[in-house]
Amino acid sequence: MKEKENNILEPVNGGDNSLLLPIESLIHVIRGQQVMLDSDLARLYGVETRVLNQAVKRNIERFPEDFMFQLTKEECLKSQIVILNTARGQHLKYMPYAFTENGVAMLSSVLRSKTAIEVNIRIMRAFTSMRSFLMNNAHVFRRLEAVEHHQLLLQKHLSEHDKKIEEVLTRLDNKDSEPIEGFFFEGQIFDAYTLISDLIRKATTRIILIDNYVDDRILKVLTKRKEGVAATIYTDPRHSQINNDLRRHNAQYPPIEVRNCTNVHDRFLIIDNTVYFIGGSIKDLGKKIVAFSQMQQNPDDILSRLR
Secondary structure: OEEOHHHOEEOHHHOOOHHHOOHHHHOEEEOOEEEEEHHHHHHHHOOOHHHHHHHHHOOHHHOOOOOEEEOOHHHHHHOHHHHHOOOOOOOOOOOOEEEEHHHHHHHHHHOOOHHHHHHHHHHHHHHHHHHHHHHHOHHHHHHHHHHHHHHHHHHHHHHHHHHHHHHHHHHHHOOOOOOOEEEEOOOOHHHHHHHHHHHHHHOOOEEEEEOOOOOHHHHHHHOOOOOOOEEEEEEOOOOOOOHHHHHHHHHHOOOOEEEEOOOOOOEEEEEOOEEEEEOOOHHHOOOOOEEEEEEOOOHHHHHOOOO
């Protein structure tokens, strides 16, 4: 196609295959608007893109921003449209222009040829068809958008769920982690013994047991503490008879101090500055259902009230 005076563009040798192109497939949504790219329009008009843009620039006052805008480099990099329209091995020398429906309509007054008029009629019909399709299927698009939104929420939920599972597995793999709460069911004598033993081993400064029913089994468990860790037992002398066992223990192992206490009903185990509530006597854990939990209480608040 060659360019004649007054911006009239006509096909070279009268050839014109533009009417064979599927126009609907050339309409894209960029910046929330239905647009066509300058290269696609040039193909439809049967001219070079450069020629089309030159004709537009000579009439630039007819193409405000809502009629035509130039894509940014970022939009070109993100847009598969531009990549597909660029031949392999070639690079874009300029950022493409996008024409809205109004801009395409204005082209008919700039490119005043029989081909331009015929093509513009087809394009206007294509825009109308696309607009009608979008309106008639708006509920479908809303549902697709809702599905996408739910998928994003589900993905976020699964990600958070996976993170929590990972944290749990990490804590299970981490031997230094401390239990927070749980139950010992009937028959879990070894599990209960293991938990108490692990807590005893973690102590770095002190271990304080408040339990009205203690015997030599408690003394045996306390032998698992680290060197230099002080051990004290508060118990009711009316229920605990360990004086003889205590003497034998202290003669062989680091001493354990036993103090009398008669105003406590529950059992507590203090590891350094962490308080654990234990629903049953330590020596009987695993014989019946017993709960335990880590408390946020300051241990000195409890110790100061013992008598």
